Amino acid sequence: MNRRQFIATTVAGSLAFSARSAQSNPKLRVAVIGHTGHGNYGHGLDTMWAQLPETEIVAVADADATGLAAALKRLKVTQGFPAYQKMLSETKPDLVVVGPRHVNEHRDMTLAAIQAGAKGIYIEKPLCRTLAEADEIGAAADREKTKIAVAHRNRYHPTHPVVVKLLQENLIGRVLEMRARGKEDLRGGGLDLWVLGSHLLNLATAFGGQPQSCSATVFQDGRLAGRGDVKPGDEGIGPILGNEIHARFEMERGFPLFFDSVQKAGVAAAGFGLQIIGTKGIIDFRGDKDPAAYLLAGSPFQPGSEALTWQAITSAGVGKPEPIANLGRLMSGHVIAGRDLIAAMREDREPLCSARDGRTTLEMISAVFESHRLNGQRVGFPLQHRDNPLTRL
Numbered sequence: 380m381n382r383r384q385f386i387a388t389t390v391a392g393s394l395a396f397s398a399r400s401a402q403s404n405p406k407l408r409v410a411v412i413g414h415t416g417h418g419n420y421g422h423g424l425d426t427m428w429a430q431l432p433e434t435e436i437v438a439v440a441d442a443d444a445t446g447l448a449a450a451l452k453r454l455k456v457t458q459g460f461p462a463y464q465k466m467l468s469e470t471k472p473d474l475v476v477v478g479p480r481h482v483n484e485h486r487d488m489t490l491a492a493i494q495a496g497a498k499g500i501y502i503e504k505p506l507c508r509t510l511a512e513a514d515e516i517g518a519a520a521d522r523e524k525t526k527i528a529v530a531h532r533n534r535y536h537p538t539h540p541v542v543v544k545l546l547q548e549n550l551i552g553r554v555l556e557m558r559a560r561g562k563e564d565l566r567g568g569g570l571d572l573w574v575l576g577s578h579l580l581n582l583a584t585a586f587g588g589q590p591q592s593c594s595a596t597v598f599q600d601g602r603l604a605g606r607g608d609v610k611p612g613d614e615g616i617g618p619i620l621g622n623e624i625h626a627r628f629e630m631e632r633g634f635p636l637f638f639d640s641v642q643k644a645g646v647a648a649a650g651f652g653l654q655i656i657g658t659k660g661i662i663d664f665r666g667d668k669d670p671a672a673y674l675l676a677g678s679p680f681q682p683g684s685e686a687l688t689w690q691a692i693t694s695a696g697v698g699k700p701e702p703i704a705n706l707g708r709l710m711s712g713h714v715i716a717g718r719d720l721i722a723a724m725r726e727d728r729e730p731l732c733s734a735r736d737g738r739t740t741l742e743m744i745s746a747v748f749e750s751h752r753l754n755g756q757r758v759g760f761p762l763q764h765r766d767n768p769l770t771r772l
Contacts, residue, residue, distance in 0.1 A: 415446020
């Protein structure tokens with residue numbers, strides 16, 4: 380079974396798997412790591428497990444005393460720890476949640492969970508700060524056979540395999556390119572690339588295959604960004620650069636991906652998303668929207684030649700009602716992603732968005748800054764240097 384077929388069958392299967400596994404397997408013991416004031420618990424990564432009959436939250440760790448007290452009440456657990464290391468050693472959980480949005484803690488928390496014997500980890504995106512950290516996490520997970528799922532939740536969307544199938548069927552003709560834009564709010568540029576662009580780069584690899592090369596240019600206030608423009612990034616990201624980014628990736632399946640982010644150029648109502656542009660139409664995939672995808676059939680290069688209408692794409696197909704009840708809630712609450720991780724643990728397979736996928740996303744982000752550091756030179760994958768390129772600017 381190839382990657383596309385695997386995705387198409389797994390998303391639907393994971394929904395049905397939940398009820399069966401809850402009946403035939405003991406509940407998985409979940410330990411939650413958060414850090415109030417330093418990334419907190421991500422976007423609901425702590426509370427999602429109460430919605431899954433397969434799991435039971437047994438403990439929570441938070442270095443902030445006030446935050447820990449609130450988490451104990453919110454999660455309805457009695458075991459709370461100021462140090463996650465102590466929690467892991469004493470509770471020996473099956474599954475660990477690395478919740479903080481601050482990326483600088485991800486490496487240490489994830490390695491500690493692996494070393495404590497966790498067989499599953501659900502981690503807030505991005506995976507970590509550097510490719511060196513990602514390599515270390517991946518090697519440890521492979522060694523201990525730990526399944527790591529990254530919370531790029533749109534990657535788990537059941538509409539995704541439908542879009543893959545539509546592309547295979549040439550519904551929009553020959554795919555010419557993919558175009559992604561971040562939210563382009565005050566975070567436009569470097570921070571947008573890391574925080575929101577990471578979702579889109581991750582999603583793009585599911586449609587375009589692995590990145591082959593990247594060329595990019597970064598600007599600050601309309602001029603080429605330089606060493607003096609490097610600054611510490613929010614959310615523990617490390618050094619970032621620029622408030623305007625233009626990048627091109629050559630992708631495995633033969634068409635390019637463009638990523639752009641310009642500070643204050645975004646439209647709040649539109650959010651952020653990815654367009655797949657073909658000779659006979661466009662498929663638009665919006666992040667965290669319901670429906671998630673739309674089709675505009677017809678040539679995108681003949682405006683006014685005919686009345687073109689956007690049609691919703693659901694998990695049932697183009698223009699069909701969504702058959703999955705409360706899909707928006709299941710997606711925003713990470714329920715489908717959580718079920719996929721549990722299925723991956725019990726079926727001994729990779730999650731739909733694995734640590735390897737998270738590392739690829741991180742490598743694409745790093746490649747943007749590496750290319751800019753080299754004056755827009757095209758850089759190939761894998762990157763030779765595994766640090767943050769801006770430390771060498």
